[in-house]
Amino acid sequence: MFHLHPLLQVDQLEISHYKDGEFQPLVRDVSFQIQAGEMVALTGPSGCGKSLTAQAIVGLLGKRLDVTGGKIMYQQQNVVPFNDRQWKRLRRHEIALLIQDSLNGLNPIRTIKKQMAETICQKRKWNRKDILLRLHTFLHEVGFSDPAHILRTYPFELSGGMRQRVLLAMMLSLEPKVIIADEPTTSLDIINREKVLSLIKKLQYDYSLTVLLISHDQKSVRKYADRILEMRIEGVTS
Ligand SMILES: Nc1ncnc2c1ncn2[C@@H]1O[C@H](COP(=O)(O)OP(=O)(O)OP(=O)(O)O)[C@@H](O)[C@H]1O
Numbered sequence: 001m002f003h004l005h006p007l008l009q010v011d012q013l014e015i016s017h018y019k020d021g022e023f024q025p026l027v028r029d030v031s032f033q034i035q036a037g038e039m040v041a042l043t044g045p046s047g048c049g050k051s052l053t054a055q056a057i058v059g060l061l062g063k064r065l066d067v068t069g070g071k072i073m074y075q076q077q078n079v080v081p082f083n084d085r086q087w088k089r090l091r092r093h094e095i096a097l098l099i100q101d102s103l104n105g106l107n108p109i110r111t112i113k114k115q116m117a118e119t120i121c122q123k124r125k126w127n128r129k130d131i132l133l134r135l136h137t138f139l140h141e142v143g144f145s146d147p148a149h150i151l152r153t154y155p156f157e158l159s160g161g162m163r164q165r166v167l168l169a170m171m172l173s174l175e176p177k178v179i180i181a182d183e184p185t186t187s188l189d190i191i192n193r194e195k196v197l198s199l200i201k202k203l204q205y206d207y208s209l210t211v212l213l214i215s216h217d218q219k220s221v222r223k224y225a226d227r228i229l230e231m232r233i234e235g236v237t238s
Contacts, residue, residue: 007075007210042054042231053231057095058091094178135169139166
């Protein structure tokens with residue numbers, strides 16, 4: 001029998017805030033691992049550090065925040081010391097982060113088509129026909145029956161649930177191995193919540209994705225996650 005290494009392993013992670021001339025820890029002693037293909041939910045009370053952990057994994061911690069302890073191993077490589085170019089590469093090819101408020105993820109003054117095409121071309125150049133074909137395919141994948149219509153719209157013309165599905169389609173177009181969805185359903189009503197979560201579950205299977213689903217609401221993710229991790233104010237338990 002061969003040993004399978006976890007795809008992602010967070011080990012004794014500490015994230016601190018640089019304030020008054022020193023680092024003050026905000027998140028401490030976070031450890032967990034995720035195997036390829038799993039959907040794992042990271043839950044816990046508001047403020048325990050779920051979002052900061054997600055941002056640290058993809059190198060998107062805000063100003064004056066930094067990883068001050070521990071390791072984040074992705075495919076057995078510690079990503080903590082990555083430089084900007086390596087983080088960009090990781091986000092473009094490996095790990096995609098879906099954020100809480102879908103309006104923030106989309107540019108309000110550009111059509112969905114322009115934004116999706118731009119995302120697709122980040123990874124490699126396609127010709128116009130292939131771009132359009134791919135846009136239609138991914139929008140179909142996330143449940144839109146009339147992709148041509150969606151492509152013509154601006155973000156404000158779509159509902160919150162629709163925008164979240166557009167963001168998922170954009171993400172899929174980058175063909176990531178891991179999706180981190182940070183409270184992807186918080187701003188949605190119950191019906192759209194279920195819709196987005198079951199869609200993420202379907203995509204996990206269809207694209208062999210590994211999913212880290214962040215939610216303060218353990219009840220709503222229990223049905224979908226293969227495993228639940230509970231984060232406390234300091235640390236995480238499985
Ligand atoms: N930019 C920042 N500067 C200083 N403190 C911050 C910053 N961002 C977050 N924090 C603090 O770090 C802690 C963890 O925040 P984080 O957003 O990761 O929590 P969370 O578990 O995701 O909570 P929620 O479910 O409310 O989103 C909180 O106490 C928060 O106030």
